[in-house]
Amino acid sequence: MLAAVVNGFGGPERLELAEVPVPRPAAGQVRIRVVAAGLNPVDAGVRAGIFGGAGQRLGLGWDVAGQIDETGPEVTGWSRGDRVVGLHHGTVKPLGTHAEYAVLDATAVAAAPTAADDLAAASLPLAGLTAARAVEQLGLAPGASVLVTGAAGVVGGMAVQLATRAGLVVTALAGPGDEELVRSLGAAAFVPRGGAPAGPVDGVLDAAVLGGAALAPVRDGGVYVGLIPHHAPAAERGIRVEEQEVAADGELLAHLVSLVEEGALTLRVADVFPLAEVAKAHDRLATPGVRGRIILTA
Structure with a gap:
């Protein structure tokens, strides 16, 4: 072959x-x-x-x-x-x-x-499992606010949808021409690349791999989840810093398939x-x- x-x-x-x-x-x-x-x-x-x-x-x-x-x-x-x-x-x-x-x-x-x-x-598989595990690692309760960087990308876009489904209030950070896309995925607010949210957020899911720069909008005691092992920034201000490492998981993948079937995952x-x-x-x-x-x- x-x-x-x-x-x-x-x-x-x-x-x-x-x-x-x-x-x-x-x-x-x-x-x-x-x-x-x-x-x-x-x-x-x-x-x-x-x-x-x-x-x-x-x-x-x-x-x-x-x-x-x-x-x-x-x-x-x-x-x-x-x-x-x-x-x-x-x-x-x-x-x-x-x-x-x-x-x-x-x-x-x-x-x-x-x-x-x-x-x-x-x-x-890879994008969905990565996004799902990262949203879970945030550990935030419904109603909490989260910033998703790289929100127009494949992983970031799925993270927006999954976080919204989990009851989180999502601010999407993406390119200036991506507002319509990320809002269609469920983002409640939009920040163009290089900008910052209007106020502190409870957590950030850093799909764009911004590293330390992504900590700035997180409130003291909030949470940061990065997607690449060994690339997370040093913790500061009591922020919990997590690194997501994807793994093969047929059971979780089957759940994501069910969300696709429902029209809840694009x-x-x-x-x-x-x-x-x-x-x-x-x-x-x-x-x-x-x-x-x-x-x-x-």
Whole structure:
């Protein structure tokens, strides 16, 4: 099968389409025939060598939507032909989901939403799980105020929706042209990039990775949740600083799928590329102002 890999770090020119053996599922795993896979900033980070792995062939891709092709021993509840979404966790791995087939733990997948096609469904796992875990880590009660930075991005946009659903009053920080978008996702207030909320907020969900700058609008004793491990700012003024680290979680993913089915969680696709044009997709990912997930089709 064909898979997108890197054998050396650098820009999109380092991407290769390699012919590799079709993987087989071990006990507790399923093999998915990939229909669509999301391209995330973490994939560009792997390609650039941010996460290490020098001297190894590294596979790319975390998000996947497709059909189960084979189940390994000890797998129950899934059958060949089931349409699923899943998260293939890991920055340093020989194969990811940017391939014709992917093997995931059965506990990492959920039934795909019937309300969305595979292209849209492939945008859900990483962004949705990240946003959901971050909103939970805020630990704020209904009625509390939260600032979501990067609110027009895929993760930030889902965080706006999930926080609003949890009863939080959301102020969205995004580009000056994004007000209509973030308000449509549920934001009660809007602040253009570089601005500040009218008053202190109880917490901030820092999807834009602003770091220390995002602490300024948080009240004393509030909470900050960052999305990248080991990148959180130092705590100050009694602010609780948390770091969210995403994990594969089929049960939580199934809950997010149910929200998609209800129309309570929006899936946004910015562009679609065939796997053969993976380098072009990485170029597109680097373009400022992408509003939605870039999808690769196998």
